[in-house]
Amino acid sequence: MKCKKIRHWLPLMVGLDLSEHKVKAVKSHLVKCTGCQQEYDAYVLSLEKTKEWLEEDKQNWEEREWQQAVQNAVKQKKPAISPFAPWPFTKTWAYSLMGVLAAALLFLFVIKPFNLREGIAPESEMFARTQAQLLRSAFQESPQEVVKMTMVLPETGQKIIWIFDKNFDLEVKK
Amino acid sequence: MWMKNDDELVSEVLKGDQTSFELLLRPYRLGLLNMAYRMTGNREEAKEICQDALIKVYRYLHRYEKGKSFKSWVYKITMNSAYDFLRKKKKSEDIIESQKDLHFATSPNPEQQFLNREIGSKIESCLRNLSPKEKAVFLLRDGDGFSVEETSEILKCSSLSVRTHLSRARKKIRAQFDKVNLGFKKEVNSEV
Numbered sequence: 001m002k003c004k005k006i007r008h009w010l011p012l013m014v015g016l017d018l019s020e021h022k023v024k025a026v027k028s029h030l031v032k033c034t035g036c037q038q039e040y041d042a043y044v045l046s047l048e049k050t051k052e053w054l055e056e057d058k059q060n061w062e063e064r065e066w067q068q069a070v071q072n073a074v075k076q077k078k079p080a081i082s083p084f085a086p087w088p089f090t091k092t093w094a095y096s097l098m099g100v101l102a103a104a105l106l107f108l109f110v111i112k113p114f115n116l117r118e119g120i121a122p123e124s125e126m127f128a129r130t131q132a133q134l135l136r137s138a139f140q141e142s143p144q145e146v147v148k149m150t151m152v153l154p155e156t157g158q159k160i161i162w163i164f165d166k167n168f169d170l171e172v173k174k
Numbered sequence: 175m176w177m178k179n180d181d182e183l184v185s186e187v188l189k190g191d192q193t194s195f196e197l198l199l200r201p202y203r204l205g206l207l208n209m210a211y212r213m214t215g216n217r218e219e220a221k222e223i224c225q226d227a228l229i230k231v232y233r234y235l236h237r238y239e240k241g242k243s244f245k246s247w248v249y250k251i252t253m254n255s256a257y258d259f260l261r262k263k264k265k266s267e268d269i270i271e272s273q274k275d276l277h278f279a280t281s282p283n284p285e286q287q288f289l290n291r292e293i294g295s296k297i298e299s300c301l302r303n304l305s306p307k308e309k310a311v312f313l314l315r316d317g318d319g320f321s322v323e324e325t326s327e328i329l330k331c332s333s334l335s336v337r338t339h340l341s342r343a344r345k346k347i348r349a350q351f352d353k354v355n356l357g358f359k360k361e362v363n364s365e366v
Contacts, residue, residue: 011344012337015315017322046351047316047344053297054317059211061203065221070196073228 003029006036014043180244187235195232202245205318206252212313213256213306214263215298223259227252243324250328253310260306300350304343311336312343 006029012018013026030037061069130151149162178186178197186194199206206227210220230251238247301309307329314325315336326336 011341011348014344015340017315017337017340042352043344043348046348049351049355050297050300050347051316053300054208054212057294057297058204059207059217059220061207066203067196069221069225069228070199072225073232074192074195076229076233 003033003036006030006033007039010036010040010043013040014047181240184235184238184240184244187232198244199228199231199248202248206248209249209252209313209318210256212297212301212317213260213309219259219263223252223255226259227255230255246320246324246328249314249318249320250330253314253328256310257306296354299354300347303346303350305339308339308343308346311339312347315340316344 006026009018009022009026013023016023018026026040030040134149147164149164151160151162152158153160178194180198183194183198187198203224206224207220210223210227211217214220214223227248231248234251238244301312304312310329311325314320314328315322320328322333322336322340325340326333329336
């Protein structure tokens with residue numbers, strides 16, 4: 001393996017943060033190559049020394065400071081227990097609520113206006129009214145000799161009236 | 175003496191026992207303070223970051239997922255507080271200028287104080303060229319001994335990204351270390 005590649009891996013090799021096969025490859029290379037071995041030693045030294053310095057220069061809390069910091073945190077706000085706890089349900093609830101909300105918004109702002117534009121609702125209303133009228137007239141006027149049916153076209157407002165005699169002969173008036 | 179684990183202490187805090195909160199965080203207090211201190215280079219600012227982190231930990235304790243590492247969760251919050259702090263600070267003033275104003279551990283002994291100052295300036299020199307991310311990765315992995323996976327979880331990034339930043343950080347530290355060490359040796363020789 002080339003030195004360039006090995007040297008690229010050296011910083012991670014120092015902390016053994018490489019995969020096993022790479023560690024093996026680097027180790028076997030270091031045995032043969034003194035230049036890379038020196039480079040590796042320099043990395044080890046710098047890391048060990050920096051760690052040592054970090055350890056020596058460790059900061060510490062004064063007990064009073066620490067207690068004060070904890071008191072300040074506790075005073076701020078009481079931790080609220082989520083009503084949806086334990087965790088997996090929290091997400092499920094949130095996603096379900098979001099789904100319902102999205103469906104409601106879709107219905108309110110997309111589906112309903114589309115229907116209104118197309119005039120589906122008024123037409124069906126008109127149709128229902130006509131049907132009811134027909135039924136009513138069929139029942140109410142059955143004793144009579146003449147049955148009359150009226151239909152109003154929603155687009156034009158035109159009325160169509162069917163009049164049947166008792167023999168069901170059709171006569172249309174416009 | 176029987177010690178309660180983190181999950182048990184969390185449950186007690188959530189039930190309203192405030193003294194358990196201190197017990198819960200006591201093992202991590204030094205680690206958190208030092209992490210914040212290395213990120214800012216200033217003890218007072220580090221304490222400010224820790225205070226902010228403690229408030230967040232207490233406020234959002236119910237969001238902690240039991241069974242996971244509490245230590246990683248607390249470090250994640252502290253790291254976010256440190257990033258927020260650095261972002262705010264960068265807006266208001268030049269970050270490098272303030273890092274010169276290092277405040278070292280208060281020690282009554284002047285010799286010890288001098289030594290601390292010496293070591294502190296060496297660490298500061300080594301970490302100076304690192305970006306905040308590189309610094310965070312280095313401190314978590316090499317300073318606090320977190321694994322690459324734990325570091326990636328704390329910093330919310332991939333393991334690959336952690337390895338890349340770690341590699342860069344160690345390279346920069348090594349380069350800087352040679353300079354610092356050389357300077358230190360010269361000083362020692364001239365004193366002798």
